[in-house]
Amino acid sequence: MECKRIVPVLRMLDVEKTREFYLDFLGAELLGEHRHEPSMPLYLFLSLGGCELHLSEHFGDGIPGANVRIETGGVKAYQQSLLAKAYRYARPGLEKPPWGGLEMTVQDPNGNRLTFFERES
Template sequence: MLGAPIPVLRSFDEARVKAFYLDFLGFELVFEHRFEPGLPLYMGVVLGGCTLHLSEHYGDASPGGAVRIPCDDVIAYAAGLRAKQHGNARPGEPQPTPWGTREMTIHDPSHNKLTFFSELADAEV
């Protein structure tokens, strides 16, 4: 049996990435790893059932990746993010799609694209 995949996203600036994922998006830090002091950071973060790994290692991922993240209530999540008034990301109102979801996309400091979405109720489609 397979488990849920864990995307690895490229990162470049530890302070900005932590501020974005931990302070702004609300993820919790699960672990940090460096092979030696001063070497690139590899870290894991989690929010609810979503686990992401963020890596400063050149070979782990390409900048500008994309991840779709299911969200129980993307409208409420977006409102909470806007209320934080983060300096580099202010998501708009999540929009309905032709494929039956409501979505909000945000780019992280390494230009990875995070699309948070909720399924639309039958009455909304």
């Protein structure tokens, strides 16, 4: 067996706040969305810096409070670009964990945490 990639499915409770957070604040790209019919839950497909994330209103598709770690480069520059947006619900800081590297954690409107990290070079 060879694993190709991991696509986390995170629970979404507020569609408009979720769109604002992921698309406007984080800068994700909307790849697509799906509903079986207009009154059914929404499922979003997003791309964020080459990482694919799915967000779902479907009961049972994840639980709020998940923590996803995303390895990346340029965490400090990304953090500065987010601060420059003056988003009223998040002002992410940088941390140097005891195991090394640099991290920035943001919490989405659904209680899910995204930790962007880079390893020490």
